[in-house]
Amino acid sequence: MKKTIEDKLFTVAIKPDEKKNHISIIRPEVCLRQCGDLNRPCTFFCPAKVYTWENDAITVAYNNCLECVTCRTGCPFENIDYQYPRGSFGVQYKFG
């Protein structure tokens, strides 16, 4: 049976940092005005589906981040400020 993204994310424990978001969109107006023609690639290159396009803005579910760092190079406008989570926060692999 094919595994869904939710099945795969279940194999990873993530300790969220409620005080500090480690990902931010630098210029939201670029997402709105310049990235539509490129189909907003962050909404499909992120393996954890952290980015979604809703109500004319990118929402960032940073607590699902797997720390693969693809978004630092994947955004065609270098519009994502990605920092690793603070020490002791973030991914903690359960299996493997």
Ligand code: SF4
């Ligand atoms: Fe915004 Fe970059 Fe995502 Fe495009 S790929 S919608 S510019 S964050």
Ligand code: SF4
């Ligand atoms: Fe998604 Fe990887 Fe960026 Fe985290 S680091 S938001 S998993 S692309």
